[in-house]
Amino acid sequence: MEISIIILCLILSAFFSGMEIAFVSSNKIYLEIEKKQDNFVSKTLTKLTEKPTNFIVSMLIGNSVAMVIYGFYMGDLLLRLAIDWGYYFSDWLNLLLQIVISFLVMLLTAAFLPKIFFQIYANSLIKFFAVPAYLFYKLFYFIAAIFIKISDFILRKFFKTEGDTIQLYFSKLELGNYITEQMSSVEDSETVDSEILMFQNALEFSGVKARDVMSPRTEIIAVDLFDSIEELKQLFIETGYSKIVVYQNSLDDIVGYVHSFDLFKKPKSVKEIVIPVEFVPETIFIKDAMNLLTKKRKSVAVVLDEYGGTSGIITLEDIIEELFGEIEDEHDSGEELVEKEVAAGVFVFSARFDVAYLNDTYKLQIPEGDSYGTLGGFIVDFTKEIPEKGDAITIGAYHFIIEEATNKKIELVKMTIQE
Known part of the structure; x- marks a missing residue:
């Protein structure tokens, strides 16, 4: 009978400890979604989480009761076993041995292992044990409520702080x-x-910067401020774009952009229909760039490098695509970036892919740095020049063969991971 009571107390203590840590560690979004399901368990979860503090205190009370009963019977059992086996110690040594052995058994079986297990599988176990947890919750509810009122009174009276408050939100990390x-x-x-x-x-x-989504300088379609209207019209026809950047002397001196709709005004020069642009640094977060553009009622911003030169351009469409995915219109070229694994450890990639994306998607470990963002930039940063088609380049454990390239940039590479 004593052994049965001890085992039962350890099981209950493990249950109370586990449910406490599972409730704290569980994903609040997961719980909210489960609570929306129309079944018995979801209704039980809803009742359990109505007052989180009451639930946790109820579990603590249940654990304390189980530990007190466990300690009483475990100490008595150890004392009788010592006498039966012929071991005689002083009263202080007997007490010390009882405490140490009881503590180690309790720590291993009812505290350490259950808390680790319930923390790892918090979402599943809090749902699985919802019904028995609710029974104990109701059993200790009034005792827990009394303790909470006492603690709230002490906090307000002596520490001048608010009592217990319920957290009605979930964190960004949980989402x-x-x-x-x-x-x-x-x-x-x-x-x-x-x-x-x-x-x-x-x-x-919130963590994406302008340089991550901008159209790079080499892909900017632009017209000189002093070009003729006919040349501008022809550029609109050839590209199919609705907006074209306008520069004076060079791309490092962009003065604005023109919209194809303004050609219906029959302007005599490009200068008459130029719309000013905003200028932002490469390191600005796109959320800040979007706020700037919407406040200034602009749709295009020039991205500047650390020396004040043009690094690229960014539009509201580019920023919105980061939220809603790729937005294609009738003038999009439909060019698709290449990404495929042709053999074990052998890949063919478009050089425009972000290194971070390739690392996350293909579990690679390509070094990331502030001086580049794309795979092509990684290669150029190492070679210090634009490689030619057919060049073979080895960077650490990665061997690259340039499949396609122009005199301005790398287009396509074949990458082999060397053992």
Whole structure:
């Protein structure tokens, strides 16, 4: 009977300790979604989480009761076992041995292992044990309420602070963890919900800088301020763009842009229809760039490098695409970037891919740096020049063969990971 009571107390203590840590560690978004399900468990979860502090205090009370009973019976059992086995110690030594052995058994079986296990599988276990947890919650509810009122009184009276408050929000980290779980659970052949992708983009949005989404200088289509209207019209026809950048002397002196709609005003010169642009540094976050553009009612900004030269241009469309994904119109060229694994450890990539994207997607470890962002930039940063088609370059454990390149940039590379 004593051994049964001791084992039962250890199980209950492990349960109370585990549910306490599971409740604290569980993803609040996951719990909210589970609570919206129309079933018995979801209703139980709703009742459990109505008053989080009451639930935690109830678990602490249950754990304390189990430990007191465990300590009483465990001490008595150890004392009788010592006498039966012929071991005789002083009263102080007997007490010390009882404390040490009881503590080690309790720590291993009812505290350490359960808390680790319940923390790892917090979301699943809090749902699985919701019903028994609710029974104990109701059993100790009134005792917990009394302790909470006493603690609130002490906090307000002596420490001049507010009493217990319920946290009605979840953190950005919890949202990110939940979305990551959803993304990882989707098979490659399945399509991820657009809402999940949008949330993921929104979480990453605050950390994206202008240089990450801008159109680089080499891809800017521009017209000189003193070019003729006919030349401007022809450029609009050839590119299909609705906006074209206007510069004076060079791309480092951009004065604005023109919209194709303004050609209906029959201007006599490009200068008459130039719309001013904003200038932003490469390191500005796109959320700040978007605020700047919307306040100034502009749709185009010139991105400047550290020397004040033109690094690229960024538009509101570029920024919005970071949230909602690629937005294609009838004038988009439809050019697709190449990314494929042709063999084990052998890849073919467009040089425009971000190094961070390739590392995350293909579990690579290509070094990342502030002086470059793309795979092409990584290679050029190492070679200090634009490689030619057919060149072979080895950077650490990565061997590159330049498949396509121009005199201005690398287009396509074949990358082999060397053992």
